[in-house]
Amino acid sequence: MIQEKTKRRIFEIIQIGKETDFVSRAFDFTVVGAIVLNLLIAIAETFQQTAPYRNAFYVVEFITVLLFTVEYLLRLWTAQYLYSKKSRAGAVMAYMLSFSGIVELLSFLPFYLPIVFPSGIVAFRMFRIVRILRLFQVNKYYDAFNVISQVLRRKRSQLLSSVFIILVLMTAASLCMYSLEHEAQPEVFRNAFSGFWWAVSTLLTVGYGDIYPVTIAGRVFGIIITFLGVGMVAIPTGILSAGFVEHMSELQKPSEETTYCPHCGKKLR
Numbered sequence: 001m002i003q004e005k006t007k008r009r010i011f012e013i014i015q016i017g018k019e020t021d022f023v024s025r026a027f028d029f030t031v032v033g034a035i036v037l038n039l040l041i042a043i044a045e046t047f048q049q050t051a052p053y054r055n056a057f058y059v060v061e062f063i064t065v066l067l068f069t070v071e072y073l074l075r076l077w078t079a080q081y082l083y084s085k086k087s088r089a090g091a092v093m094a095y096m097l098s099f100s101g102i103v104e105l106l107s108f109l110p111f112y113l114p115i116v117f118p119s120g121i122v123a124f125r126m127f128r129i130v131r132i133l134r135l136f137q138v139n140k141y142y143d144a145f146n147v148i149s150q151v152l153r154r155k156r157s158q159l160l161s162s163v164f165i166i167l168v169l170m171t172a173a174s175l176c177m178y179s180l181e182h183e184a185q186p187e188v189f190r191n192a193f194s195g196f197w198w199a200v201s202t203l204l205t206v207g208y209g210d211i212y213p214v215t216i217a218g219r220v221f222g223i224i225i226t227f228l229g230v231g232m233v234a235i236p237t238g239i240l241s242a243g244f245v246e247h248m249s250e251l252q253k254p255s256e257e258t259t260y261c262p263h264c265g266k267k268l269r
Contacts, residue, residue: 011078014071031071034064061111068108075104151243162235166203169232173199173225180218203229 013024041057044050050057075082076092083091095101152159174195181189188211189195198211202225213222 011081065108065111072104155239155243158239166232170199184215
């Protein structure tokens with residue numbers, strides 16, 4: 001009984017704490033502080049001036065990784081409270097396979113596996129930053145992340161159609177540019193993939209400048225594709241903007257006859 005009570009209290013502490021729960025809130029801010037400290041270390045290590053402090057950085061990272069490891073193990077130990085309808089083993093598996101569980105595992109696992117992740121440890125640190133999102137728990141019906149997911153669900157068919165149009169346009173542009181520029185600069189436009197890289201950077205208005213047309217026909221075609229690219233990128237933006245406006249209008253008028261499920265975005269009545 002005492003162990004069960006302690007276990008329950010640990011679960012309350014490692015979850016997002018209420019303002020009245022000082023211990024839980026202190027734990028939350030400790031974890032956030034460790035995450036921010038890891039980010040600062042990852043940035044500082046890119047400067048040559050910090051080379052004399054690499055050992056100190058490693059010690060700090062080791063301590064914070066231990067904190068993340070203990071926290072993850074505690075979450076597995078108390079998972080049955082998070083998934084109360086599942087068995088103990090089922091609750092552990094459910095947490096391990098959840099988005100939060102995977103992110104938390106990847107936030108510290110690469111530190112212990114330098115052979116498997118020889119050069120990706122710094123990149124995996126970004127998973128620790130994602131964990132800060134845990135603190136942004138507002139009303140589940142109206143929080144920003146839930147609104148985004150609802151709009152994406154309701155507009156997924158239009159978004160997929162626009163993405164398909166962009167892919168078709170990229171493929172056509174890559175083949176056309178290859179046929180126009182291959183003879184003039186075969187070392188640059190070697191194949192259709194080179195043309196596809198140019199089409200991606202042009203249609204998405206990135207414009208790296210590493211591949212560009214030199215013939216008159218190629219430049220004219222490039223101008224046309226650039227204008228089309230501006231329009232193509234604007235299509236998904238317009239769809240999402242309209243979706244947000246519709247969704248926020250519905251939230252502000254709850255008394256209307258048509259309502260939508262806050263979780264799946266489907267029409268209820």
